[in-house]
Amino acid sequence: PRPAPRADETLAQIPPPRPPMAAAASTMLESLPAPLLRALRLKTKQQELLLRVSALALIYVLAFAVRLFSVLRYESMIHEFDPYFNYRTTLYLTEHGYSEFWNWFDHESWYPLGRVVGGTLFPGLMVTAALLHRLLRALSLAVHIREVCVLTAPFFAANTTLVAYAFGREIWDSGAGLVAAALIAVCPGYISRSVAGSYDNEGVAIFALLLTFYLFVRAVNTGSLAWSLAAAFGYFYMVSAWGGYVFIINLLPLYVLVLLVTGRYSQRLYVAYNCTYVLGMLLGMQIRFVGFQHVQSGEHMAAMGVFFLLQVFFFLDWVKYMLNDVKLFKSFLRITLTCVISVGTLALGIGTASGYISPWTGRFYSLLDPTYAKDHIPIIASVSEHQPTAWSSFMFDFHILLFLFPAGLYFCFKRLSDATIFIVMYGLTSMYFAGVMVRLILVAAPAVCLISAIAVSATIKNLTTLIRSKSKSPQTTGKTTGSKAAAKGAVDQPLPFQHNVAVALLLGAFYLLSRYAIHCTWVTSEAYSSPSIVLSARGHNGGRVIFDDYREAYYWLRQNTPTDAKIMSWWDYGYQITAMGNRTVIVDNNTWNNTHIATVGRAMSSYEDEAYEIMQSLDVNYVLVVFGGVTGYSSDDINKFLWMVRIGGGVFPVIKEPDYLVNGEYRVDKGASPKMLNCLMYKLCYYRFGELTTEYGKPPGYDRVRGVEIGNKDIKLEYLEEAFTTSNWIVRIYKVKPPKNRS
């Protein structure tokens, strides 16, 4: 029944009664015991925690899942080149145990030199995978070590998101941490090296790198010994995992130096750096491959210099406090500084001159001077991942982060603290290195994600506070028309359309972020998830055609050659041949001996009879070349051939690059130079290719990669014979004939 009109008028301002349902519910709730009610109701803080934890859990799963494209599309297999070596060593580790692994002399590579594997690799990755494998076994899960290896990189990428979250929280706030975790989970620059099957050092190293940085920043922020110790152990893990630890050991002192210069020196910094450096150095020495480099190599001297500088700084501080006299202190300062600098320079000079301190390595030089490698070390310059980065690949790998990065820097500078200075320095230095070498985009990726996350988080937070204050104020003004509220509104007069603009900007930000997510997924599925062992192409009818030639050839080697056969090939395929073909190779991807590689390069670029002598001296039984002329596979040996000539010529001056070029042009058709047309590589690639019609309407012997008809169709082999050619001709294996009997 409607209430009486009078009463209705009277009590117009009194809120209407609640609907009966709600009232019933509320009475029911009230009838519950109060503690239970309190227990059931989540506090705002708990709600936030729940939201945060579930978001993190989702990000964790996402980071893992997005890296599984390659497993779904191909199979659970190891990718690329280096991972095959890592897989092989891990297999050895699980089968023979740690001490055997540590003392392993591998006679299957670098014949006849061999390789001391235990002393020439970073064991972090293998030990990690072996431990994971053992853990799973202990949980009575009978998984194969291959599956563990394939999934190690995604697993560590997922862990990296957690570290990114913690790091973001340390330098900004938990919102930024959450955004950083989400950004890094799908950042293509990181995914490119951490998809399932990409079982490489970088997979765990980025996790270790970020962890070390996080722990160090945490140590600097708290000044606690415990965190410094943790940072030292993080550094130890990094040293055991990847040669990129040199970046840490140079960035930390640089950071300390910047803090000193900007007058931000504190006891916290002193504790953090000293503890981390001393312990990290001692721990790092335990890795055989690194050994005493921390005290002997030029690349590590900066850290030691800053270590001593900190002591001097601390000492001077103390003296200043004790003296309590500006004039006296100034003269003391002058004397001490002169002494310290001269002693330091002297020590460095003597160390370098006596050879105790080794000079910088070529790779380090090429980082500081991008043109260095091209002029001096062709073997470094020849590696595709050592090329300077193109703008397009920056865009490809970072997408919107590239624009958010400067914005994040702005926010960092606006709120300078020890932590933000660190992330700014990390971002700027790693960006520089990313520009020098393609592969170092990987190192820059976490920094870019963190700094962009600060930009995103700060912007969104500002926008939402605008929107919330705007949406709250009409409510309050509607309810209270008191003078107090009105005065408040007058003071905080909003800009025109502030609310709408904020909403539009927020939507724009979400649009950008969603584009980022879409781009990342697309890049991952299209570009970074192919194993490069199995090639795939679109057939005429749109179906997928698989070229499994590499494995065909390697498996043929494994099954149908004598177990002690020595295979000569360009170094790219060395790891794969030893891992999949289980045969001895002359050179492999370790590239530690330039002369040996140059010898192979020389053999490939010589005439057959000269090459035969070289092959005989190296006991070569089979020669393997990769040839894409039939399928149009462009990264084949003919396209890599000039590097073989250059590297060979770098050691053996008989090989001259101009001999293989015609007017500075590299060609394989009739106009090619006679040396080119008759060198071993040319002969092996094009042997009997002149009889094959590759494309309709083209003459026989039409090379589909170079797009020309080859120049030498009548190739006769005298000292070698074709032993196996894969079904698409991608891999060709030749047998070296034994020497002829004397007649």
Added chain:
Amino acid sequence: SKRSLNFVSSIGVTVFTKRVENAGSEPVSKVLLAFPNIQAKNLAAIRAFGTEGKVKGLSSVLPIEVVEPSGVPPELTFFSASLHKPLQKGKILHLDVLTVFTHFLQPFPEEITQADSQLVVFQDSSHYLSPYPVKVQTLSIRLPGGRVESYTKYGNTKLVDSELKYGPYEDVPPFSYNPIIVHFENNNPFAVAKELIREIEISHWGNVQITEHYNIVHGGARLKGEFSRLDYQSRPYARGVSSFRHLIARLPARAHSIYYRDEIGNISTSHLWSDSKKTQLEIEPRFPLFGGWQTTFTIGYGLPLQDFVFSADGKRFLNITFGSPMEEILIEKLIVKVVLPEGSKDIDVSAPFPTNQWQEVKYSHLDIAGRPVLVLEKPDVIPEHNLHFQVYYKFNNISLLIEPMMLITGFFLLFVACIAYMHTDMSISKNSPSYLAKLQWDEVQATVQQIQGIFHQCLAVHDKLETSLHDLSRTGDAKSCKAARKAADAQFKELAKELKPLLLSVQSSPQSYQIWPKLDDLVAKERELQDKLMARHATVVDSVEKKQRGQDIENRISSQQQKIAALRQEVESLLEYLSEI
């Protein structure tokens, strides 16, 4: 006696048909069969079927064993087929003997080039090597077709199409041997599995998983010289005729989850056809197999449990074929491993031929005791051995639940451990200042929660007052409204009494310096709010009693109303702030 040899495949199959007459006086219960040692060594299977009487009728399988009769040359191996009932004097027995020899054909020349056809040579006797005198005998050899390079010519030798006939020869004395050599083209795949390990894993969740590891060699003439892909691609039948590039496996019907891989990964060259009777899998090794080349691979498939595992007499038994599903393959060493579910007992096997047997234990996912594995090993297995065998075992269905229960318990314990960790105090020093501060802070938080509860009760009382006012507007019953006010007043007092000690305890705690001002503010605001509410309530009730007009009442209370709303909002926001601590 008639003898026919079949070389259409790469494995030699011989069938004898004999008419045996007991010419002696005693009844005979055994018939001896003789083979030269050189052949007997490669004898993979021998089977005899006998029918008594003149008319060929239903034949029965005769048991065969190796015997060593006295006074015979040591170069011969003897088998004896025991008859079901002794053959009486003058009676006639039809005896069919099937023998399968491996390595019967020798490639000659031993090495050929890619373009050559494979030639094989075969040696035997044109006379059946019989310990008994033979009245009439013939030998026919079926060749696979194609070129016949040469054959030993005696009288009565004919080559018609691809069949070579010797005989008939009459009245041949015992142990007569008349060597013949046949040299002919045979390009059949000489697929030899050096070793095949078949693992049959039974899961009572409904699957029989079969995994077969092959190591296959082309057992024919070895390839010499080059292998040219160009020739192989352009003229596969002329260049590469001796090689084979695929193998066909006939899997049981309803085989599922079939895979084909090797040590370095999946092999993508395979085709599968299936219908209701069988599943046919055609696999191509990674490369064509020429003479002497080998490859290894693994195929695996799942089969529905109910098709292969049955139960009888309180026992379960697996009934599945022994050999390989591959066609035309000779297996030099076959190891069959039957992996029974964890907890199986009383394992027993019945196989149609002798095998080496032993037991192993296999550990798979979540196993504690391990699964019992029954291993059967047999050399020289040919398609004729592809017979069913049975493995009997006892298995309790309850054991199925062990592993899920283990998982459930594991996760449960994990969560319990997490909860326990969250609720236990792990700090080492119990009297450090930070620890004490933490304890005090916890106490303050608990008290603040209690205080919040009280304030929420206050707010509920406020609501009750409002409701009573509303009721008043509807019913005009001022008395009950007054009663409500009185009750509310009493409640307020009670709550205030409750609140006092709590507030005191918070105030006294050193950790409350942050929240105390807010709390103080809250208490003051709430008191003010209570006063205002009471005052308004009184005004309204009073006005209603005085029968004033609604408009007037509204005017009188409007200022109060605004203040109340503002206060209420402030109280609520303060409460929210407190709950966020």
